Amino acid sequence: MLIKPPVDALIFDMDGTLWDAVETYAQSWNEYFKQHGITRHISKADIQGYMGLEAAAYLEKVLPANSIEERIAIYKEVVVIQYQLIAAVGGTLYNGVIEGLQALSKKYKLFIVSNCPAHTIHYFIQWANIGGLITDTVAHGQTGKPKCENIQLLIEKYTFQSPVYIGDTNGDAVQSRLAKVPFVFVDYGFGSSTDYVARFSSFTALADYFLAL
Incomplete structure (x- = not known):
């Protein structure tokens, strides 16, 4: 572990880190196809x-046969359906997320930065009932900026040091x-990495580590 205290903010990814809502996202696409007879x-x-x-990269994968303009138009409709489904059925929170966030929020300011549509984080927070635990959020759909710049937006807004x-x-x-922020990898999500300062296989283990730091 190469994390040195003090740490003054924990910024979380959402999908694959806090929850798995991919089934809900897939359902939103299928509902769109159904509505349009596709x-x-x-x-x-x-x-x-x-x-x-x-x-843009996501839509290129999902809608490779469509033009950029068509992808954007379709996705606008899909996202509206997605918001409705998240509010209704949500997704699957990873074990220990609620308890971990509750405990961590007493020691750290907590944030979420995701490459999701503009309001997905909002609907996630409402569904999970964690609004009182999260200080602020930034989504790619809000700013159109890459994740590194959205992280920097929070750093500048709250003057984080570490x-x-x-x-x-x-x-x-x-x-x-x-x-220029240390990366902490959770290996229970959707991807893999060898470039991290710390690695955890459960949210509980992650929370315990930062609570003891």
Whole structure:
């Protein structure tokens, strides 16, 4: 472990780090196809490997035959359905997330930075009932910026001196490095990485470590 105290903020990725809502995301695509009479079905496995990508790269994978303009128009409709489904059925929180966030919030300011649509984090927080635990959030869909710049937005806004970013993919590691923030890897999510300062196999283990730091 190369994390040295004091740490003054924990910035979390969302998908693959705090919860798994890929089944819900797939369902939103399938509902769109159904509404438009399109004979296509997307499974969780089809899009799981695309989690964490920025919108343009994600849509290129999901809608390779469509133009950029068509992808954007389709995704706007899909995202509206996604918000409705998250509010109704949510996803699956990883073990220990609620208890861990509750305990960590007493010691640290907690944040979420994700490459998701503009309001997905909001609906996630509402569904999980963790609004009182999270200080602020930034989504790629809000700013159109890469994750490294969104991390920097929070650093500048709150004048952090020693934050860390916690995520589940090598893309998160790359963006953390670009933001000049130590990357903490959780290996129970959607990706892999060898570029991290600390690695955890459960949210409980992560929370215990930072509580004891």
